Amino acid sequence: MSAPLFLVDDLPAGPSYTLTGPEGHHAATVQRLRAGEALILADGRGGAATAEVTAVGKGAVEVRVTAREHLPAADPRLVVAQGIAKGDRGELAVQAMTEVGVDEIVPWAASRCVTQWKPERREKSLGRWRSTAREAAKQARRAWLPQVAELATTAQVAERISAASRALILHEEASAPLSAVEPPPDGEIIMVVGPEGGISDEEIARFTEAGARPVLLGPTVLRTSTAGVAAASVLLAATGRW
Secondary structure (H helix, E strand, O other): OOOOEEEOOOOOOOOEEEEOHHHHHHHHHHOOOOOOOEEEEEOOEOEEEEEEEEEEEOOEEEEEEEEEEEOOOOOOEEEEEEEOOOOOHHHHHHHHHHHHOOOEEEEEOOOOOOOOOOHHHHHHHHHHHHHHHHHHHHHOOOOEOOEEOOOEOHHHHHHHHHHOOEEEEEOOOOOOEHHHOOOOOOOEEEEEEOOOOOOOHHHHHHHHHHOOEEEEOOOOOOOHHHHHHHHHHHHHHHHOOO
């Protein structure tokens, strides 16, 4: 079993470190780590340190750092503009996409979203997506935390498309297969995933005008909570990251 990962603001400068706060509580009380066991400290910005537990206290774990490394950021970056889904399906999408390696998730207020984030609940909803991404990154042992951007309008997604190295729209009526797409060598790939109600003709036209290409994921129609992770897996394999 691989060592559990805990997020810290900054990696320890010296060989000794005490993990406290929520992460220390989780290590000591939930994971019940014991002296001699290994863990990973990560700063979410590519830095990671392997450490060994030397002592366990109440809500805190003392460790000895045994190795350090810094992993470079992925290039090209994979960004998914995810249509807001009802219930917990949006969070399921964020969890799965984080686990496979998506670099940034952009919540998108598409016109056919069954659920809309009203201003008074927007920060709470966004906070749930970000918390889900953080926990999924720990589960996946990711040294880089994925970014969950602010809620975007269709116009803002179109701006991201215009600036991307490659932009794709998952659409069940497209003829070009996603598996045939050749990824760019660097920059940013942005992929648009519609909500339960699908992507409107007006949105397709707006995104196509901005430079996006509609592509077909496969012969079946997936839920919005699973389409993104399936498509991300295809693209990550094409880039060589998988």
